[in-house]
Amino acid sequence: MKDEFLNLNLYKNIQGNRFELTVDGYTAFIDFQEEGKVIKLIHTESPEELAGRGVAMALVEKTLLYIEQNQYELIPLCPLVYSFIKKNSDWKRVVSKEFAGYDNL
Numbered sequence: 001m002k003d004e005f006l007n008l009n010l011y012k013n014i015q016g017n018r019f020e021l022t023v024d025g026y027t028a029f030i031d032f033q034e035e036g037k038v039i040k041l042i043h044t045e046s047p048e049e050l051a052g053r054g055v056a057m058a059l060v061e062k063t064l065l066y067i068e069q070n071q072y073e074l075i076p077l078c079p080l081v082y083s084f085i086k087k088n089s090d091w092k093r094v095v096s097k098e099f100a101g102y103d104n105l
Contacts, residue, residue: 005058010066019066021059026050028059030078038096039067040075060084068094075099 011020018029028046032039041063046056060081067074073096076082085091085105092105 001058001061002054005055005062008058008062010059010062012066019059019063021055021062023050023053023055028055030059030063030081034072037072038075039072041078041081044078044080056080057084064091064094073098076101 005021005023008021008023011022013020013029016029017033018031020027020029022028026047026049028044028050030044031042033042034040044056044060046059050056061084063081064074064085072094074081074094075096076085076099082101082105085095089105092102095102095105
């Protein structure tokens with residue numbers, strides 16, 4: 001994660017069912033569903049104004065850290081999150097073994 005994002009806070013918007021990261025007044029987000037101690041990450045979106053800066057990757061990494069620190073299991077349905085974990089295999093540790101694509105990570 002780029003240094004400029006390290007001190008930015010991840011916000012868990014419970015009413016909107018999304019994790020949010022605001023940069024320069026623009027908010028990138030990941031939609032989620034929570035069932036007990038399992039979080040399904042469904043879709044990641046970052047405003048065009050933030051394109052190419054690494055905001056989406058910072059959002060994914062901060063969300064995975066939140067999941068780990070709060071002892072959730074992850075179901076990575078979002079292709080961006082799935083791809084991030086596949087490229088950074090140490091994050092497989094937060095993925096639920098019940099996830100159908102677990103063995104392909």
